[in-house]
Amino acid sequence: MVNLLNWDSIERRLAALADEPVSDRDHGLSTSLLRALAGDPPAPFGIRRFHPLPALSATAAERGFGPHVDQTNHSVVVDERVVVKWLTPPVPLPHPTPEIFAHLVEVGFADTAPPYLALTRATDAGEELLALVTGYLPEARDGWEWCVDEAESGRTEFAGELGRLAADLHVALSTLPGGSSARSADPAARAARALAEALDLTGDADGEWLAARAGALARELEPLRAGIASPAIRIHGDLHVGQILSWRDGYAVIDFDGNPTVADTGVRQPAARDVAQLTTSLEHVAQVAIRRRGTPPADAAAWAGAARTGLLAAYRRRLSEQGRPDLLDETLIRPFEVEQECRELIYAARHLPRWRYAPMGVLRTWYPEEIVP
Template sequence: MPPPFAVRRFLPLPTLSYSLGDLHTGAPGERDFGAHVDQTNYSVVVDEKVVVKWLTPPVPLPHPAPEVFAHLVEAGFNDTAPPYAALTRDVDGNEQLLALVTGYLPDARDGWEWCVDEAEAGATDFAPVLGRLAADLHLALATLPTSAREPDAAGTAARAEAALAEALALTDGEDGAWLATRTPAIRRELAALQEPITGPRVRIHGDLHVGQILKWRDGYAVIDFDGNPTVTDADPCQPAARDVAQLTTSIEHVAQVAIKRRGTDPGAAAAWAAEARAGLLAAYKVRLAEKDRPELLDERLVRPFEVEQECRELIYAARHLPRWRYAPMGVLRTWYQEENIT
């Protein structure tokens, strides 16, 4: 690769060579995913074998993805799109990440499609599979070195309180008025974050929701290790409960999508979400126990992190995707019904 560009390789790329008989087959050599796919960056599928995700705009290094890719390959974690390479560019002595190259997974659909199908059908067989996948991911990432400092309970609690304050400021109308009446109950649940955090911090995914889990021809795969695009100052090393809480709340969001877009009965959707969450969490804990690492999950943190996550969903809706507000509001209205807070 000529300067100022460079390539960091993780796995060998599949061959893109052709014989003369393969030419002019009529199939496009490259394609994108289409306008219906909501993505922060721009991805191109090459020859139905690899995906090149161009970061728009390029991101200064260090960036979490190259380090995580290299480590997952070393740790033997295979439940992801095969990480092939990272393309960088030097700009006045500063390296920028231009693109990430991963494997293309045939017949892949993200969780905002396949998981909504499951909600509509009332099926929860997928949940233990996702629980084991998340646990295996954390077991692999837990072997990445972390900084020596201990988790900061005061900083964690302040971050959650700031998220609540911002959600209150940005959520207007009837939703905002309702949210204000539930603020005392929300704060009572966030109060658990003021206690000392005694469990380990590990490298986490940082944006682990069902949309990052593909169901493809050969199973499930977790993707997108770029971190949370809406939280610019997030520490990459946090309690594993942070990822677990985002994954479980995304199950709740799937139920809201099924209600709104598929006409699923609200009571049935809520029951489905509760069963799926329980199955996912149980399988996650069993997997950690099987690997003698049960301490990776401080279950006491899951609920307050879930509550904080819903505040962040409201912030995301207000700043980036207003039509999404129905999902976190639907979850919060389910959690904080009058009979549950008196």
């Protein structure tokens, strides 16, 4: 049980979020906020409701997710029923998540944590998003845990369910209003820039190996030069296995904030971009299993290939069942996969150097030493 704050105390804390983001020191703030939001907050705060908040118990407690969970923002579990995700720092609106939450609720997409509300604040510069409140999924584990277990064991049955989930998500998002003008102007140029940056930032022996295969990588991007005919829809934008929770009742996709490390992308993209990021993340899982679980490289590569095949087959099948096979242009998957690996190398160079082993391991699998590019 936590000591509850009154609204005046909550308001003072919220007013300081830009300079002092929510942290573990704010024990009790999330629970107090949820109880206060049973009604409407005073100006300048506002809320956008998606589903009714569940009632909290009289002895509601709160906790974090623990240091093993890598979070850009700060999330708090309240009463084992609700998750309050504090944006650290608050971000200006428009933000993709509230709009996507509202639409997914409207079309009945349920393979996600139930969205409850978004907390906003009006400022002199405009409205900003302070927090997102969703349901807590019991026994939830993200894909960097459960999917690595699957790779270690060699099981691939999960892949069909992920393909079905991704297809249902894209069908749901394809009806979210908005013109196609927000699509990236030149996907080929965007991918070429990613390749050039990855080559520039990747050093040592890895950089030499990558440079020797620059021509092969560039050729993989060629289909993007022909133009993209598939529909541009709102996609997840950061769809990897870490965004897929395995929980007590199945799988759920989370985190619709977009990719914080990519600035040169439009709001609307071909569905194949999400698909490519999801398939490459399976390859990354295989690399994690090799490094952390001692899985033999040949076994890990075979697992990744089988999981990818199963995921894509289920994805195509579900799109067909939903009457939207047009959403997937198969010719885009490989170039987007190559671009994604380049972006993983860029991310490693700029933010997490120890991650470089994963995209390099994938690329070495794709381009064996005996194959001359």
